[in-house]
Amino acid sequence: MDAIQVALAQEAAEKQRHHPKSTFFWVWGVLLILTGAEVYLAYQNMELVRMLTLLLGLSIVKAALIIGYFMHMKYEMSRMKWLTMGSLTICLVLMCIFLPDAYRIVELGIR
């Protein structure tokens, strides 16, 4: 690595020395509790769309905790946060463009 890269890596390491260890245990605990809640919801006889919304919502919260705390995105520059997470969200949302076609298949009765 060249000098600039070494300096940037050392700066990142220095920042991480100040992250409290207890935060990681808290995040881990919350993630386990949310997983337990998901399993509980799976055994509730509820409407499919409602269950999907709840499970997906919980998954997004878990993903945000992992990205924010374990992957240290919370501590990155706002430019880094917005560019990476924004572009990813747009691309993933664009994939949903195919779903209306799946409903069309149901209505046409073609399998």
Place this chain on the structure above:
Amino acid sequence: MSDVAVHGVAGEFEPSIFGTYSKKIGMWLFLLSDSLTFGALLAAYTYGRVSYGTEHGASLWPTPFHSESIRNATIMTAFLLTSSLTMVLAVRASVFGNAKAQRLWLLATMACGIGFIVLHGNEWSNLIAEGLTLPIFGTPPHAHAAAEFTEVTKTVPQFAGTFFGLTGMHMLHVTIGVIYLGVIALRKWFIPVLLAFWLVAWLGTPAYSPFHDASHLLLIGAIVISIILWLKPKLYDSSDVEVAGLYWHFVDLVWMFIFPLVYLMSTRII
């Protein structure tokens, strides 16, 4: 081209617009592109499920996962979440320059990853024995035509295709992650360990199991890391541990979507 040729001044670089080192940015870019791979696989699974329609408000998509499968998948999730905690502790140990703790936490992370792979492999083997299979998989000798999921495989082939495609891709990522962490933790001493794993996986699985042939990926991994370590032998510093950690957390992150969408949404409630 060196910066000397461009600017005429040695050591003059453009400052990083993201305020961090390029290895980390490179890993983030890779993870973003890999997210799209998993996004496409999850979209394909969802498409298959939605296009199968509903009857009286209930989905016609198979719901094959008994409480035993859900319990197994929950333990697998706990393994991955715990591995993320041990990984973040390894990164923390590395930034404090504590090499011994860093290695131990990395080994703990690998142990959780191996636990996940073993449980997942067991889950796959049970499903295959019960008739949920793909044409490329071998047939277990004790399999019988009236197995529980034989009908599902025949009537809804999309289920097995998308399920094994998605979870197989994830299992491959976990395996690569364990190898990656092994190299960071043990460097060249990991090569014989990986070869031992390969022999155990190859000789310990029956010929009809998909894991019998897939075990050769470990041999390929051993060859690849031998070449990498031969071309660029180095001591890994905290930036390498952090970048490896990003990959590992990503593997955990993807499972946080596969677990509810594939397993919990297909729970068999009796």
